[in-house]
Amino acid sequence: MEASNTQILSVSKALSVRNKNRILVALLVLGIGGTLATGKHLYMMEQFNQAAATNGKVSNDHFKFEAKFANAYHLAKNGRYQDASQLFGQLMEMPATNSQISAVHYNLGNIFLMRGLMVNHNANEGGNGEVKDEAEYLINQAKMAYQQSLRLDNQWMDARYNLDRVLRLLPENPVAKNDQDELGIVMGNIPSGLP
Secondary structure, eight states, rough: HHHHHHHHHHHHHHHHHHHHHHHHHHHHHHHHHHHHHHHHHHHHHHHHHHHHHHHHOOOOSTTHHHHHHHHEEEEHHHTTTTHHHHHHHHEEEEEEEEHHHHHHHHHHHHHHHHHHHHHHHHTTTTTHHHHHHHHHHHHEEEEEEEHHHHHTTTTTTTHHHHHHHHHHOOOOOOOOOOTTTTEEEEETOOTTTTT
8 A cells, every 4th residue: 555655756756846847937927028029128118219319200009109109209399399299289189198198298398488488588579469478478388288297297307497487477466458358368369259
């Protein structure tokens, strides 16, 4: 009887060793597969970054949102604000995370702020009241974009800082210029005949 018990124990040990080996082989295969997938992802990211660094124009199906964002950012950085705004607007229609959409709003705020500051600078050099209204409108748009960015990601310190700067640029209580402006709200370029 002891011989059969010994045989049973040696058979169970052999099965146990086989199972352990199978588990180890499965883990090894999973580890190699994960490493290959990560390597491929890193390679694709490197290709994306090189394309963005060399000519600013990138296209990649795996990073469609990121590619469009990089193109819009490149356009804004080179002063093509209208084209950049259009691309950022398209990004808001794409599936994305809250932090990605927050970054889109932040960059739109930067575009509005830059345009508002440029228009304001031109207004101070002899522009008329209509130009100042446009500057105020653009800076208000920047304020709304930064606020939306912070609604989506309230930890973003750059958006907080820029919002603080924009709030300092805007008058606390806009002054009514004439009887058509109601409640002190300054609204330029709106016909007075609207209901």
